[in-house]
Amino acid sequence: MEAPRLEVDIRKRLAAFDLTVRLEVGTEILVLFGPSGAGKTQTLDAIAGLTTPDSGEITFDGTTFFRRPGNKPAVNLAARQRRVGYVFQNYTLFPHLTALDNVAYSLWRQPQARERALALLERMRLAQSAGCYPHELSGGQQQRVAIARALAMEGRVLLMDEPFSALDNPTRKVLHQDLLALQRETKLVVIYVTHNLNDAIAVGDRLAILREGRIEQIGALKEVLSLPINQEVAEVLDQ
Amino acid sequence: MRWDALLLSLQVTVVATIALFAVGLALAVLLARYRLPGQVVIETLIFLPLVLPPSVIGYFLLLALGSGSPVVEWFHVRVLFTWPAAALASAVVGLPLMVQSARAAIANVDHRLEDAARTLGSSELELLWRVTLPLARRGIIAGLILGAARALGEFGATLMVAGNIPGKTQTLPLAIYDAVQARHYEQANAMVLMMTSLAFVGLWWVRRLERPPHQPHDLRR
Numbered sequence: 525m526e527a528p529r530l531e532v533d534i535r536k537r538l539a540a541f542d543l544t545v546r547l548e549v550g551t552e553i554l555v556l557f558g559p560s561g562a563g564k565t566q567t568l569d570a571i572a573g574l575t576t577p578d579s580g581e582i583t584f585d586g587t588t589f590f591r592r593p594g595n596k597p598a599v600n601l602a603a604r605q606r607r608v609g610y611v612f613q614n615y616t617l618f619p620h621l622t623a624l625d626n627v628a629y630s631l632w633r634q635p636q637a638r639e640r641a642l643a644l645l646e647r648m649r650l651a652q653s654a655g656c657y658p659h660e661l662s663g664g665q666q667q668r669v670a671i672a673r674a675l676a677m678e679g680r681v682l683l684m685d686e687p688f689s690a691l692d693n694p695t696r697k698v699l700h701q702d703l704l705a706l707q708r709e710t711k712l713v714v715i716y717v718t719h720n721l722n723d724a725i726a727v728g729d730r731l732a733i734l735r736e737g738r739i740e741q742i743g744a745l746k747e748v749l750s751l752p753i754n755q756e757v758a759e760v761l762d763q
Numbered sequence: 764m765r766w767d768a769l770l771l772s773l774q775v776t777v778v779a780t781i782a783l784f785a786v787g788l789a790l791a792v793l794l795a796r797y798r799l800p801g802q803v804v805i806e807t808l809i810f811l812p813l814v815l816p817p818s819v820i821g822y823f824l825l826l827a828l829g830s831g832s833p834v835v836e837w838f839h840v841r842v843l844f845t846w847p848a849a850a851l852a853s854a855v856v857g858l859p860l861m862v863q864s865a866r867a868a869i870a871n872v873d874h875r876l877e878d879a880a881r882t883l884g885s886s887e888l889e890l891l892w893r894v895t896l897p898l899a900r901r902g903i904i905a906g907l908i909l910g911a912a913r914a915l916g917e918f919g920a921t922l923m924v925a926g927n928i929p930g931k932t933q934t935l936p937l938a939i940y941d942a943v944q945a946r947h948y949e950q951a952n953a954m955v956l957m958m959t960s961l962a963f964v965g966l967w968w969v970r971r972l973e974r975p976p977h978q979p980h981d982l983r984r
Contacts, residue, residue: 574878603881610882616875620897629893630883677884 527551528680530713534570534580534590538563543577543737545570553707553714555724555745558734558760564717565613567734568683571715572610573603584608584681584713609674609682614690615666617658617673623665624654627672644672648702664695668702675710684716688723700726721761725749733757764953767930768938772915775846775934779853779914784907786854787861791903792891794862795869813859817919824852824924846932849925853917857910864909868902869895905972912965916958 529550536543543563547554556564569575571582573589582589589606592598617626627644631637645651648668658666667687674682684703688696704727707714718724724731725745732742733752741748741757752758790809799805812820828834828843828851835841842848872895880890896903918936925932927941935954942951 569878572878572882574881603878604884604886606882607884608882610879612875612879614875616873616879618876618879618894618898629880673883 527711528585528713530571530582530584530681530715532567532571532580532582534567534577534582536566536570536575536577538566538737541737543567543570545734545737545739547732547739547742549713549715549730551707551711551713552729553703553716553727554730554732555728556715556717556732556734557719557721557724559719559763562734563737564719564734565685568610568685568715568717571681572608572683573601573606576600607677607679607681609677609679611667611670611674611682611684611687613686615658615663615670617666617669619658622655622657623650623661623669626658626669627676629673630677641672641676644676645669648672662695663691664699667691667699671703671706675706680711681713682715684714686718686720687716689718689720696723697726703727733760735760764957765933765935765938765942765950768933768935768954769957771846771849771933772935775850775853775921776911776915778847778850779857780907780911782850782854783857783861783910783914787858787906787910788865788903790858790862791865791869791906795866809862810859812856817856817917818923820855821852821920821923824848824855824920828924843924844926844928844932846925849917849921849932849934852920852924853914856917856920857914860913861906861910864906865899865903868899868906871902872898901972905969908965908969908972912962915961915965 527550529548531548533546534543540561541563543566545563545567556567558564566575570577571589577590577592579592581591581594584606587601588599589601590599592600617623618629621629623645624638624641628637628641631640634640642651642654645654648671650665650668650672653661653665653669658669661669670687688699691699700723703714703716706712716723716727728745730743731745731748733740733748735756740760741753748757749761752761793799794802794806825843826832828848842851876894876898877890880894885893916936917934918940921932921934922937927933927937929938929941933941935958939951939954939958942948942954
């Protein structure tokens with residue numbers, strides 16, 4: 525079986541600039557790095573189906589998520605049909621549901637939803653907090669619940685938008701290790717958005733530099749860090 | 764105390780509140796989540812009963828329910844001078860309060876939570892049911908209580924479309940008016956106390972709902 529690939533080639537007119545993103549991700553962690561307002565969240569939203577690009581194509585493992593225009597019919601698969609896990613900035617857990625019910629949210633029509641959700645919480649070392657509401661959990665615990673919730677659908681793409689930016693350094697390090705172990709074990713296709721270079725270095729297999737809606741450089745982490753292809757990339761990395 | 768008037772008032776209020784819940788919630792969802800053609804006109808129409816004199820509302824309802832109106836001619840529904848007409852008048856004056864409160868609560872739900880539900884496989888209807896409405900429930904309940912309290916106190920429009928027939932369409936506010944006219948002050952005192960107590964409990968409940976038990980957001984610990 526061939527390893528799944530996520531292929532993104534989209535254009536979208538935004539207020540400040542045009543978003544023009546072209547990237548391919550395999551079973552690895554691609555870090556999408558850039559300053560605030562560079563279009564990182566917009567890119568993730570387009571892949572997840574939360575915003576519609578003006579044109580382009582998004583495909584994953586033989587399934588077309590989006591296509592317009594082209595000689596083939598236009599496609600815009602609804603977010604709920606894409607099965608793309610999304611871990612948002614600032615946790616975004618459902619405040620009226622317990623940790624367990626948050627994780628079980630996407631499983632409610634399936635048998636043994638609670639058992640499966642509990643197994644995911646156990647994997648995130650959170651089984652004891654299953655009955656807690658989000659406001660009773662620490663930031664790190666909340667983000668682990670959010671990751672378990674995104675994994676519950678058993679999709680193979682995981683999008684993470686500044687997932688650990690609100691956390692302290694020791695918690696961050698632990699969560700980085702968790703993420704790396706998870707990715708190796710489950711062979712997920714991960715896009716990890718951050719504007720923090722330490723985060724990028726900690727988890728990235730490859731690095732894409734986004735600046736004012738354009739991918740300036742994309743390549744292996746070490747290569748991009750040691751050999752920026754132009755002044756703009758060097759400046760973004762310096763900041 | 765005129766117990767028949769109190770019971771009728773409660774009956775009218777319960778029916779009006781059920782109508783308020785169904786119609787008001789549907790309108791609140793539509794107005795909060797979609798840009799409808801002629802949205803400003805629709806909103807203005809819903810809020811008109813807040814500022815119109817009760818006699819004008821009553822007059823419109825007479826036109827809508829009286830002979831010659833489509834309700835009578837096409838559907839053969841005759842409700843004028845019956846208690847259902849009082850319930851309708853009460854629902855119309857309570858509707859703006861319900862829609863205003865519920866719409867604000869629905870619009871205030873964090874859009875990223877709704878986005879999260881979409882990525883987790885929810886259709887728009889499902890996320891409304893499982894995320895938006897549960898998170899907006901305090902505002903919805905507050906609007907419902909305010910609407911019900913307003914419905915309970917409805918006087919002018921009710922008088923015009925349901926009349927003031929003791930034992931049949933005479934609600935508590937109308938009975939109070941009659942008691943004062945007839946100088947039965949003892950009877951009036953008891954009914955005024957009852958109305959005031961019911962309104963007080965309703966508003967106290969709304970105040971409590973407006974004070975959340977905990978702050979679910981901004982928890983960067």
